[in-house]
Amino acid sequence: xxxxxxxxxxxxxxxxxxxxxxxxxxxxxxxxxxxxxxxxxxxxxxxxxxxxxxxxxxxxxxxxxxxxxxxxxxxxxxxxxxxxxxxxxxxxxxxxxxxxxxxxxxxxxxxxxxxxxxxxxxxxxxxxxxxxxxxxxxxxxxxxxxxxxxxxxxxxxxxxxxxxxxxxxxxxxxxxxxx
Amino acid sequence: xxxxxxxxxxxxxxxxxxxxxxxxxxxxxxxxxxxxxxxxxxxxxxxxxxxxxxxxxxxxxxxxxxxxxxxxxxxxxxxxxxxxxxxxxxxxxxxxxxxxxxxxxxxxxxxxxxxxxxxxxxxxxxxxxxxxxxxxxxxxxxxxxxxxxxxxxxxxxxxxxxxxxxxxxxxxxxxxxxxxxxxxxxxxxxxxxxxxxxxxxxxxxxxxxxxxxxxxxxxxxxxxxxxxxxxxxxxxxxxxxxxxxxxxxxxxxxxxxxxxxxxxxxxx
Numbered sequence: 001x002x003x004x005x006x007x008x009x010x011x012x013x014x015x016x017x018x019x020x021x022x023x024x025x026x027x028x029x030x031x032x033x034x035x036x037x038x039x040x041x042x043x044x045x046x047x048x049x050x051x052x053x054x055x056x057x058x059x060x061x062x063x064x065x066x067x068x069x070x071x072x073x074x075x076x077x078x079x080x081x082x083x084x085x086x087x088x089x090x091x092x093x094x095x096x097x098x099x100x101x102x103x104x105x106x107x108x109x110x111x112x113x114x115x116x117x118x119x120x121x122x123x124x125x126x127x128x129x130x131x132x133x134x135x136x137x138x139x140x141x142x143x144x145x146x147x148x149x150x151x152x153x154x155x156x157x158x159x160x161x162x163x164x165x166x167x168x169x170x171x172x173x174x175x176x177x178x179x
Numbered sequence: 180x181x182x183x184x185x186x187x188x189x190x191x192x193x194x195x196x197x198x199x200x201x202x203x204x205x206x207x208x209x210x211x212x213x214x215x216x217x218x219x220x221x222x223x224x225x226x227x228x229x230x231x232x233x234x235x236x237x238x239x240x241x242x243x244x245x246x247x248x249x250x251x252x253x254x255x256x257x258x259x260x261x262x263x264x265x266x267x268x269x270x271x272x273x274x275x276x277x278x279x280x281x282x283x284x285x286x287x288x289x290x291x292x293x294x295x296x297x298x299x300x301x302x303x304x305x306x307x308x309x310x311x312x313x314x315x316x317x318x319x320x321x322x323x324x325x326x327x328x329x330x331x332x333x334x335x336x337x338x339x340x341x342x343x344x345x346x347x348x349x350x351x352x353x354x355x356x357x358x359x360x361x362x363x364x365x366x367x368x369x370x371x372x373x374x375x376x377x378x379x380x381x382x383x384x385x386x387x388x389x390x391x392x393x394x395x396x397x398x399x400x401x402x403x404x405x406x407x408x409x410x411x412x413x414x415x416x417x418x419x420x421x422x423x424x425x426x427x428x429x430x431x432x433x434x435x436x437x438x439x440x441x442x443x444x445x446x447x
Contacts, residue, residue: 018253019371019401026434033237047241058252121228140229172221
């Protein structure tokens with residue numbers, strides 16, 4: 001059976017078959033939850049933001065343009081939600097407390113990595129600027145292509161490549177300084 | 180190639196998304212530049228670490244909350260904007276909802292007039308009359324439900340299904356009608372509403388059995404997901420077989436398969 005594209009499902013949702021949103025939920029909720037989690041390190045917040053995202057997709061279904069990539073659209077909404085969340089967070093000045101909430105990644109000792117490494121990596125990522133964090137999450141954790149990130153963030157591919165290089169250089173610096 | 184350029188292309192080099200000629204140039208540079216080679220190794224280590232990080236799993240409440248939200252949005256949508264134009268132009272007294280309201284008003288009015296005509300208003304007869312009245316209203320609601328289920332408009336059929344879901348103890352006729360709707364209605368939203376209405380009565384063995392049976396009949400991914408979720412939420416062990424069939428069926432969408440596999444945790 002040929003894969004039915006996200007775009008067809010979203011178009012159907014737009015036309016009133018809202019139940020088809022369940023397919024998009026099943027396709028995306030895990031990645032979106034992880035997108036939020038990598039940026040906030042807060043499971044409850046990530047869960048709320050994910051829930052919110054699918055609510056927005058239904059609420060603003062009419063603003064979806066049928067020739068537009070659903071994946072890009074979803075990540076755009078996700079970015080906006082995260083930006084709104086950060087604004088609120090900054091107001092309540094809790095942001096700096098968040099670094100204590102790390103949960104430990106499973107160890108992968110056979111590959112030569114230890115729990116400590118993942119811990120240090122997460123700490124290093126949390127020291128990056130919001131923009132750098134975001135580009136690393138989109139590109140490396142979510143595996144999006146530069147072209148896709150370009151569509152989501154409205155920046156040129158060349159600009160993203162440079163930003164990506166800088167973010168990784170920064171991350172590398174912080175990560176290895178900790179040793 | 181200079182250090183700067185090598186640095187800029189390092190990620191693409193490691194991802195092997197670089198032209199062969201550039202790859203060779205970079206490697207030539209790395210042979211002589213120890214600083215760049217160190218940076219390359221460090222970058223590789225960080226990128227590897229990221230790619231080996233596992234996905235976090237949200238807890239089940241995310242999915243449950245989503246389906247609750249979805250269900251209420253579908254209801255809202257059907258009650259308001261989605262009515263086709265010709266429907267809104269039909270006089271109000273012909274639309275399903277008003278037919279019911281008018282019918283109930285007539286019935287209540289008629290009963291009271293009857294009570295008055297039969298003379299006297301003593302309490303025992305009044306309470307008997309009321310009991311009868313209540314059951315007649317229920318009958319009417321049921322009758323209207325059956326009529327509305329045959330309606331052309333899917334929003335009226337959803338309305339009918341939700342009337343049925345409001346009954347506290349529906350009789351076999353209503354259940355049968357809901358099951359028929361779940362398995363045969365041409366509109367997926369109506370079928371889904373029927374699944375949710377039936378899920379309210381899933382403490383009745385026969386209802387659960389019919390939901391399980393329906394799971395093996397449904398080929399629509401949305402219905403499959405809905406039914407699996409309803410049955411998994413109830414930890415309905417008899418759903419195990421149809422769920423396993425869905426998993427092993429080559430035609431199953433991979434999203435549905437993921438939900439099915441996830442449900443195995445509670446079904447096994």
